[in-house]
Amino acid sequence: MKIIVCVKQVPDAKDVRLDPKTNTLSREGVQAIMNPYDRHALEEAVRLKEQHGGTVTVLSMGPPQAEAMLREAVSCGADEAVLVSDRAFAGADTWATTYTLAMAIKKIDDFDLILCGKQAIDGDTAQVGPGLAERLDIPFVAYVRKINNCIANIMQVERLMDDGYDLLEVPLPALFTVVKEINEPRIPSLKGKMRAKKIDITKLTAVDIEADLEQLGLKGSTTQVVKVFSPELKGARAILAGTADEQVTQLYDKLLPLL
Amino acid sequence: MDYFLSEEQQMIVDVARQITDEMIIPQRAELDETEGYPRDILTAIAKADLYGLYIPEEYGGLGGGCFEIVLALEQFARGCTGVATAFAASALGAYPILISGSEELKQKYMPAIASGEKLAAFALTEANAGSDASGIQTTAVLDGDEWVLNGTKQWITNAGEAQIYTVIAITDKSKGPRGATMFVVEDKDPGFSYGVKEKKLGIRCSSTRELIFKDCRIPKDRVIGRIGMGFITVMKTLDQSRPGIAILGVGLGQGALDEAAIYAKQRVQFGKPIISFQAVQHILADMAIQVEAGRALVYSAAKHIDAHKNDMSKASSMCKVFATDMAMKVTIDAVQVLAGYGYMRDYPVEKMMRDAKILQIYEGTNQIQRNVIGQELNKEYMRA
Ligand SMILES: Cc1cc2nc3c(=O)[nH]c(=O)nc-3n(C[C@H](O)[C@H](O)[C@H](O)COP(=O)(O)OP(=O)(O)OC[C@H]3O[C@@H](n4cnc5c(N)ncnc54)[C@H](O)[C@@H]3O)c2cc1C
Numbered sequence: 162m163k164i165i166v167c168v169k170q171v172p173d174a175k176d177v178r179l180d181p182k183t184n185t186l187s188r189e190g191v192q193a194i195m196n197p198y199d200r201h202a203l204e205e206a207v208r209l210k211e212q213h214g215g216t217v218t219v220l221s222m223g224p225p226q227a228e229a230m231l232r233e234a235v236s237c238g239a240d241e242a243v244l245v246s247d248r249a250f251a252g253a254d255t256w257a258t259t260y261t262l263a264m265a266i267k268k269i270d271d272f273d274l275i276l277c278g279k280q281a282i283d284g285d286t287a288q289v290g291p292g293l294a295e296r297l298d299i300p301f302v303a304y305v306r307k308i309n310n311c312i313a314n315i316m317q318v319e320r321l322m323d324d325g326y327d328l329l330e331v332p333l334p335a336l337f338t339v340v341k342e343i344n345e346p347r348i349p350s351l352k353g354k355m356r357a358k359k360i361d362i363t364k365l366t367a368v369d370i371e372a373d374l375e376q377l378g379l380k381g382s383t384t385q386v387v388k389v390f391s392p393e394l395k396g397a398r399a400i401l402a403g404t405a406d407e408q409v410t411q412l413y414d415k416l417l418p419l420l
Numbered sequence: 421m422d423y424f425l426s427e428e429q430q431m432i433v434d435v436a437r438q439i440t441d442e443m444i445i446p447q448r449a450e451l452d453e454t455e456g457y458p459r460d461i462l463t464a465i466a467k468a469d470l471y472g473l474y475i476p477e478e479y480g481g482l483g484g485g486c487f488e489i490v491l492a493l494e495q496f497a498r499g500c501t502g503v504a505t506a507f508a509a510s511a512l513g514a515y516p517i518l519i520s521g522s523e524e525l526k527q528k529y530m531p532a533i534a535s536g537e538k539l540a541a542f543a544l545t546e547a548n549a550g551s552d553a554s555g556i557q558t559t560a561v562l563d564g565d566e567w568v569l570n571g572t573k574q575w576i577t578n579a580g581e582a583q584i585y586t587v588i589a590i591t592d593k594s595k596g597p598r599g600a601t602m603f604v605v606e607d608k609d610p611g612f613s614y615g616v617k618e619k620k621l622g623i624r625c626s627s628t629r630e631l632i633f634k635d636c637r638i639p640k641d642r643v644i645g646r647i648g649m650g651f652i653t654v655m656k657t658l659d660q661s662r663p664g665i666a667i668l669g670v671g672l673g674q675g676a677l678d679e680a681a682i683y684a685k686q687r688v689q690f691g692k693p694i695i696s697f698q699a700v701q702h703i704l705a706d707m708a709i710q711v712e713a714g715r716a717l718v719y720s721a722a723k724h725i726d727a728h729k730n731d732m733s734k735a736s737s738m739c740k741v742f743a744t745d746m747a748m749k750v751t752i753d754a755v756q757v758l759a760g761y762g763y764m765r766d767y768p769v770e771k772m773m774r775d776a777k778i779l780q781i782y783e784g785t786n787q788i789q790r791n792v793i794g795q796e797l798n799k800e801y802m803r804a
Contacts, residue, residue: 348438351469351482354431 162215162311164206165275167262167293168199168234170227171283179389195230198278200237202339204346205308206276207238213311216240218269222250222261228362235357236349242360243269247367252379255284259292260381264370266297274316275336279304290338300335306342421712423719429491432484435468436495444499451502451625452771455617457581458503458625465496465507466536474511475518479530485726486660490667490718497671498678501775502623504671508664509577509626512783513540515657516586516602520645525604529584541578543587543631544654546571551788553588553654558633560589560601565640567603569611569633577782579629580614583607587631588650600650604642611636622774658783659732663722665783666739669747669776670718673711676747676754676772680704683758683767694757703757707750714743734796737789744779745786751776 172191195203206217218241219234221227231242245265253261266272275294280287287303294301306321311333320327321340331337349357367377375381399415401408425433443461451458465471474489475481482488489511496504514533517525532538549555558571569589576585584604591601605612615630645653681704684695694700721739725732751773755762762769780786 348442348464348468349435350467351431351435351473353469354435355428358427358431 162209162213162274163272164209164215164217165266165269165272166199166203166206166217166219166234166239167275167277167289168203168219168221168230169196169278169281169283170194170221170223170230171196171281174282177283193226193230195233196278196281196283198280198282198339198341200278200346201341201343202276202278203234203237203239204344205339206274207347208344209274209308209311210238210240215273218243218272220262220265220269221245222253222258222265231362232357232360233349235360236353237347238350238353241363243363243365245365245370247377249367249372249374249377252382253377254382254384255286255288255292256383257377257379257381258289259296260376261367261370261372262289262293263296264372265365266293268365268370273314273333275299275334277336277338279338279340287338290336294336297334297336300331302329302331302335302337305337305339308337308343421716423715425491429488432470432473432488432491433495436470436492439464439468439470440495440499444496444503448500448503448625448771449765449768451500453765455619455624457627458500458506461503462506462536462539470507471510471536472534475514475530475534479526480534481530485722486663487719487722487726490663490722493664494667494671494674494715497668498675499671500625501668501672501772501779502625504668505577505623505626505778506581508661508668509541510536510539510582511664512542512657512661513578513582513584513586515660516542516644516653517604519656519660520602520649520653521604522645524641525644529604533584538584539578539582540584540586541576541582542657543573543576543579543585545574545576547574551785553651554597556588556590556600558587558589560591560603562591562640563637566637567640567642569603569605569636569638571633572615573631573633574615575618575628575782576631577626577628579627579631580617581627585631586644587633588654591647591650595648597651598648601647602644602650602653603638604644605631605633605636605638609636609638621777622771623778656732659736660725662736662740662783662789663718663725665779666714666718666721666743669743669745669779670711670714672747672772672776672779673707673714673743673750676751676769677704677707677711679767679769679772680707680754680757683761687758687761700757703753707753710746710750714739714746718743733792737784737792737796740783741786741789741793744776747776747779 170193173194176191210217217239219231219239220243221231222245225246227244231244235242250261277290291301302318302320304321305318307319309317314333316331318329320329401411443464470492472481473484473492477483493504493508496507517529533540544553546556560567560569586602587605588600588602590599592599611634613632615632618628684700685693687694718739721735724735754769755773758767758769761767
């Protein structure tokens with residue numbers, strides 16, 4: 162099974178602060194880490210490889226510094242690493258990002274499964290997974306919490322829902338985004354670290370992936386960030402008092418007129 | 421201090437540190453309380469390739485030596501000496517095969533030990549044979565194509581958890597020091613069972629039990645080395661392994677120093693953090709000096725042992741005594757710095773103090789180590 166895992170370098174949430182003047186993320190002095198959900202996607206890919214054989218390729222669009230994260234992914238079990246990096250990609254929103262990743266994946270060409278984290282903890286949009294599947298025209302499942310089996314190129318997966326889970330069968334090739342419940346990511350192994358140090362990371366530019374320059378970076382982005390702010394809590398609140406039974410009655414009386 | 425580790429050695433430290441910080445430290449209090457075996461941690465250590473550190477590449481290991489395993493053990497012991505003991509005991513059980521075993525035995529057993537798929541244990545001690553190894557009463561008698569073992573080994577680390585046991589037994593009483601032989605016993609061998617789990621002062625998550633041999637039959641080819649050479653293999657094994665115990669003292673001492681220094685900065689009395697009192701600073705300074713001196717000696721001894729296979733005893737014993745006596749003292753001091761809070765189980769230093777004591781006892785008491793050093797000195801100065 163050939164698996165591609167899309168990974169993103171993000172600022173460590175522990176260190177991130179909002180610049181009160183500009184309302185943007187202040188990234189100064191903040192350490193870059195692998196997006197935590199992507200770590201789970203990578204772990205699942207490595208486990209699938211251990212079970213079924215095959216290869217795991219990690220793919221990232223990002224600045225040259227993202228190489229460190231890709232090496233870390235190799236130390237955790239990835240076989241190949243591809244960094245798509247070009248000044249032309251700067252300022253990409255999810256639309257331009259999925260275009261770029263899709264072009265890179267078409268270049269890699271051969272895959273059975275693509276795994277992504279459910280979202281990146283910096284942008285928090287959760288759009289890249291589904292957007293990429295759409296661009297590649299393959300089936301997509303979000304919030305995968307378990308991969309049960311793969312029989313004759315059909316994968317059975319569980320999709321986490323608010324009130325339980327959906328059991329789905331999906332023909333490959335497909336793209337899933339995963340939640341953290343899916344597994345416990347491993348600590349890198351010594352042999353993995355040694356391999357990671359030596360491995361040649363494939364680097365692709367806009368020209369290499371034969372991208373249309375108009376669709377890249379800021380130019381190719383349809384989103385404009387006008388302002389970032391925490392929404393204010395609005396609406397009246399009430400705290401009910403009394404025994405549990407009394408509170409239930411009070412709540413019922415309050416809700417009834419709204420129905 | 422910078423010990424100028426190679427890039428690979430630094431990787432060993434980094435991997436072991438991550439396991440210690442992310443798995444061992446969060447679980448150690450519970451493991452101490454429940455006395456449960458740290459299976460998931462040992463699995464993570466296996467997956468990280470660390471069981472193979474000291475094993476040659478041709479048997480599936482990473483081809484390192486005493487120094488490499490010492491680097492990993494130091495980190496584990498900083499987290500929990502019980503976990504570190506459970507890990508180290510497999511190496512202790514494997515050394516007899518590596519040191520004296522035939523090519524066939526090595527091929528048969530070392531790859532599974534290197535991958536961590538199987539654990540090993542080392543069985544010397546008996547009720548009447550502690551410091552005096554010659555007091556062992558377990559016997560092995562050849563019967564056709566099989567050896568038949570009878571007797572009981574006591575306080576064996578990893579008993580019941582390991583699959584591969586290296587066991588010494590008397591094969592010819594009349595031959596005295598040349599009358600004992602080492603064997604490999606497997607967990608499923610007929611006539612082999614375990615006693616109850618001991619209840620201990622410290623290192624509670626490591627398993628310590630009896631091995632009971634009742635007409636235990638094993639194939640003839642399980643002899644390690646030559647018949648009658650058992651005690652020599654035991655001595656070489658312990659020379660090789662003792663820096664691994666010494667470094668547990670260093671890791672443990674470092675852990676205690678870390679706890680004490682952090683606490684001393686936070687605890688306010690008389691309107692100031694207690695670290696501002698010179699009396700407290702001096703305790704911490706002495707702890708730091710001793711831990712660093714211990715580390716320097718163990719690292720040097722380990723490198724010496726890797727380079728001089730025929731001259732290990734003195735270096736091995738010296739570092740064991742120094743670093744484990746140091747750990748006892750430093751952990752007692754750590755409790756003193758935390759005082760009443762340190763005496764409570766809410767803080768890790770009382771466990772560290774309990775854990776330290778074993779280091780002065782097992783793999784040869786520190787009195788026995790001083791005997792060894794004294795005898796070596798006597799030999800060295802014979803010509804003087
Ligand atoms: C938790 C634990 C785990 C262990 N794991 C293992 C294991 O995996 N495999 C194994 O084979 N054994 C194991 N042992 C046994 C351990 O190695 C012995 O306890 C140790 O060698 C000391 O023997 P003893 O306890 O019988 O003490 P004794 O030999 O009875 O010593 C009692 C006291 O007398 C002193 N003494 C004895 N002889 C002399 C002498 N000639 N000169 C000066 N002082 C002397 C000792 O230093 C000590 O202070 C373990 C023990 C414990 C407690």
